[in-house]
Amino acid sequence: MTHNTNAKGQNKRVLVTGGAGFIGSNFVHYWHRQADLLVVLDALTYAGHRATLADLEGADGFKFVEGDIGNAELVSQLLTAYEIDTIIHFAAESHVDRSILGPAAFVQTNVVGTFTLLEAFRHRWEAQGKPEHFRFLHVSTDEVFGSLGPTDPAFSETTPYAPNSPYSASKAGSDHLVRAYFHTFNLPTLITNCSNNYGPYQFPEKLIPLMCVNILSGQPLPIYGDGQNVRDWLHVTDHCEAIATVLQKAAPGETYNIGGNNQVKNIDIVQQLCDLMDELADGLPISPARELITFVTDRPGHDRRYAMDSSKLQRELGWQPKYDFATGLAQTAQWYLDNEAWWRPLLERSRA
Incomplete structure (x- = not known):
């Protein structure tokens, strides 16, 4: 397959x-030096934290705007005022437990919000x-594909969608909208579906x-069920590099799976973290x-x-994950040990 490298x-x-x-x-930290202008739009809900970007405040070519992706007027103004040519769409409600307790916010942000962005971008592109x-570029999740049995092959880009939670259903809906805008309007869209991410700056839920x-904090470590649930873990830096690769090399309309090749049971992760903290923390x-x-x-x-299964991304665009799970x-x-000043206020704010 040939690709139209930008x-x-x-x-x-x-x-x-x-x-x-x-x-x-x-991703903002990873990409900002490569952009002439990078505008962040974030509603600063419980999981968004302005302090995470504090080192970029005032930097050349960086702008922060507090606002909702569902605000069509605001989105259109930003696209025009800043002459935006690229949207990288991370904004989403993403926690399964919260989607069970309150599905409406997930439909509003993930489906309606994505639709609002697509419409605004389409109008600017046409103009x-x-x-x-x-x-x-729409950033999505492996959860749209449902659940695998112990011996089932990994999800590929052609795996049928079978979402099982309000969260994954809302992300599936947004994926379908992005795909439809490519096929109906020829809007130059891309979709990436990633496995579970880990690394710095992740909200502690x-x-x-x-x-x-x-x-x-000496608090209980709650593990759902028998702890045998398996996830494929992807270091966030590997994910950022994959997104940049897709943005720069992929042909419009393409979809790529991004995984870390690290299938680990939840109980094993928790036990590894316990042993690491015993070793690292005084x-x-x-x-x-x-x-x-x-x-x-x-x-x-x-x-x-x-x-x-990330073989399509590796084969066509040359991306490979760099982090092995133990190192990452x-x-x-160590990062959470060193950065209590970052996560402590977030916990207190979310529990207030």
Whole structure:
């Protein structure tokens, strides 16, 4: 397959939605030097944290805008005022437990918000004469494909969608909209579906950061069900490099799976983190930390296993993950140990 690699110097005026969140902020730090202008649009909900981007405030070519992707007038103004040629769309409600408790926000942000962005970008693209270098890159999840059995092959780009939670259903809906805008309007869209990310700046409700901060606080380490659920873990830096590769090299309309080739059971991750924190941290409230492990009632509709086949991305565009899981997990544990000033206010704000 041939690919239309973007001409050098294009995709330089970029709007990043959700750029104060976990993956988005890591991408902003990764990409900002390569852009002439990088505008972050973030609603600063509980999972978005302006302090994550503090080192970029005032930097040349960086702008932060607090606002909602569902605000069509605001989005259109930003695209025009900053002459945006590329949207990288991270903004999403993403926590399965929250989607079970309150599905409406997930439909609003993930489906309606994505639709609003697509419409605004389409109008700008058409008004500019449909430039070939414009791109709308939509960042999605492996959860749209449902759950795998123990011996099932990994998800590929042609795996049928079978979402099992309100979260994954809303992401599936947004994927379908992005695909439809390419096929109906020829809008130059791209879709990436990633496995579970880990690394710095992740809000401490997801498994790895939650376990890190609970160990440091001497709080129980809740593990759903029997702890045998398997996820494919992708370091956020590898994910950022994959997104940049797709943006620069992929042909419009393409979809790529991004995985870390690290299938690990939840219980094994928690035990590894306990051992790491015992080794890295001085004066833990409870030691050994494994004493904090607590099994809790499984969440409804809990998918058993995810795994991603990234061979298309590796074969066609030359991307490879660089992080092995043991190294990445140790670095991540050390980051949460060193950055209590970042995560402590977030926890207090979310529990207020």
